[in-house]
Amino acid sequence: MIEVKNINKTFDDKQILYDVSATFHTGMTNLIIGQSGSGKTVLMKSIVGLLRPDSGEILYDGRDVMKMDSKEIHNLRKEIGMLFQGSALFDSETVLGNVMFPLSMFTKMSQGEMRDRALFCLERVNLKGADKKYPSEISGGMQKRVAIARAIALNPKYLFCDEPNSGLDPRTSILIDELLHDITHEYNMTTIINTHDMNSVLGIGENIIFLNKGHREWVGDKETLFETDNKALNDFVFATRLFKEVKQYIISEKNGK
Amino acid sequence: MQVHKSKKIVPLQSNNSPPVSELAPATREAKHRKKNCTMAITNSIAVFGRYCMFMRKVFSLPDKWRLFFKRTVAEISKLGVDSIPLVVIVSIFIGAVITIQMEINTSSPLIPAYSVGLATRDIVLLEFSNSILCLILAGKVGSNIASEIGTMRVTEQIDALEIMGVNSACFLVLPKVVAFVLFIPVLVIFCMGTAMLGGMAVAYFTDIISISKFTYGLQAMFSEWYVWYGIIKSFFFAYIIASVASFFGYHVKGGALEVGKASTNAVVTSSILILLFDVLLTKMLLQ
Numbered sequence: 125m126i127e128v129k130n131i132n133k134t135f136d137d138k139q140i141l142y143d144v145s146a147t148f149h150t151g152m153t154n155l156i157i158g159q160s161g162s163g164k165t166v167l168m169k170s171i172v173g174l175l176r177p178d179s180g181e182i183l184y185d186g187r188d189v190m191k192m193d194s195k196e197i198h199n200l201r202k203e204i205g206m207l208f209q210g211s212a213l214f215d216s217e218t219v220l221g222n223v224m225f226p227l228s229m230f231t232k233m234s235q236g237e238m239r240d241r242a243l244f245c246l247e248r249v250n251l252k253g254a255d256k257k258y259p260s261e262i263s264g265g266m267q268k269r270v271a272i273a274r275a276i277a278l279n280p281k282y283l284f285c286d287e288p289n290s291g292l293d294p295r296t297s298i299l300i301d302e303l304l305h306d307i308t309h310e311y312n313m314t315t316i317i318n319t320h321d322m323n324s325v326l327g328i329g330e331n332i333i334f335l336n337k338g339h340r341e342w343v344g345d346k347e348t349l350f351e352t353d354n355k356a357l358n359d360f361v362f363a364t365r366l367f368k369e370v371k372q373y374i375i376s377e378k379n380g381k
Numbered sequence: 382m383q384v385h386k387s388k389k390i391v392p393l394q395s396n397n398s399p400p401v402s403e404l405a406p407a408t409r410e411a412k413h414r415k416k417n418c419t420m421a422i423t424n425s426i427a428v429f430g431r432y433c434m435f436m437r438k439v440f441s442l443p444d445k446w447r448l449f450f451k452r453t454v455a456e457i458s459k460l461g462v463d464s465i466p467l468v469v470i471v472s473i474f475i476g477a478v479i480t481i482q483m484e485i486n487t488s489s490p491l492i493p494a495y496s497v498g499l500a501t502r503d504i505v506l507l508e509f510s511n512s513i514l515c516l517i518l519a520g521k522v523g524s525n526i527a528s529e530i531g532t533m534r535v536t537e538q539i540d541a542l543e544i545m546g547v548n549s550a551c552f553l554v555l556p557k558v559v560a561f562v563l564f565i566p567v568l569v570i571f572c573m574g575t576a577m578l579g580g581m582a583v584a585y586f587t588d589i590i591s592i593s594k595f596t597y598g599l600q601a602m603f604s605e606w607y608v609w610y611g612i613i614k615s616f617f618f619a620y621i622i623a624s625v626a627s628f629f630g631y632h633v634k635g636g637a638l639e640v641g642k643a644s645t646n647a648v649v650t651s652s653i654l655i656l657l658f659d660v661l662l663t664k665m666l667l668q
Binding site (some may be wrong): 172198200201202204206208209210212213214215225226228229230278284376 | 444445448453532536537538540541543544545547
């Protein structure tokens, strides 16, 4: 479980996060949602330690990151997997090389063992037969899956995904969402996903944190999302006609029952 | 009874000096120039401080020695071996040009003909094979390093390394610096040899100087120290090229445009530093 308490972050006199507190549960897909510029990425980068908050606490299963020395942070990072918006695969390495990279850095496995583990991870994300290709030779969806395979190679306790569906077609987006959801439950990870994809929110949103202009406005799940009267959240989630109609339908269904 | 004193607005300038807007244009310009100069110095100190901190991160123990050696060998191939064709081509032509120019400028009955070979050799050994060669390599290798690391920065590959708990500066930069510093003597020696071959080719294919006199000139009054001097200087220049280019690449913020700017800045800065260190090292090693 990851807890953040009263996080504030400022860039050049511009405050991005205002006293943000949230709890991200283990074995659940925790979603941070909000409009572009609402502070989602800043919050995620603060949690993983790429940015240092001005104040507040970040607790990984009770361990406060803000009080850790560099060695402890170094060790903590071995428990973290991250999927970046642009996949961030190493161009000079093959798909297999990318997945084997964390294993070669942090384990004492033999070459054969690393290869087996990497192939297993690639198979888990439904990417058989692409191991010899370079990232530039595969599609965006496949790159995302390679990045997931690389992120889970070391069996991390915490998985972070920054807009995993950006730039993907709806079908591939659903596949990636399902994959993240299944992996989270299979390995009992604390998964945090930054997204503004409403399909993801309604599909895998087991714990949803809504950020609005740097403030935490709402916390709930995909079920309670339909019952909220938070205007900012309603305007954001049910912005399109389709989602408005879906909301109407679900509410009327519930009332009918 | 309490007396409320009215608060006076204190001007930024002292009472004796008039506000900037009221100054004569020449004085105003001088003030602006002084301010810009101060800012440039402050920025340079800040950049140097960041460079030192970056180097401290770079020169830490690698997480995995096996990977470090593997990457160093790969960098030797990419930065060093791949530069050999450029070094050979440039050296042959410059060696030939130096020989022709020496012959033209020393064609006098008072100067022996072999001095063409001697002067060509000394120019190549003392300056061309190290300083000029490294200025050329700053363009090739420096821009390559800055753009590679800069692209890794903007595509979040460096962030990915950091998240994994890898010291990205050490992992990416140390093999490049070590590889280039280790391989630079090879390039310098290649340069020395091929530049003299270029000069010999001029002597062989033209009739401006006989090959025997040119060869005699190459061997006359030879000082071995000149070769060592060139190699010692090149170690410093190689370090400047690799570390400065890595620094600019590593600190890119933004997108493709900034990567291009970083690459240009890396080449310009390392070229200026090479020239500066050339003067200092020449003073220290030759005098």
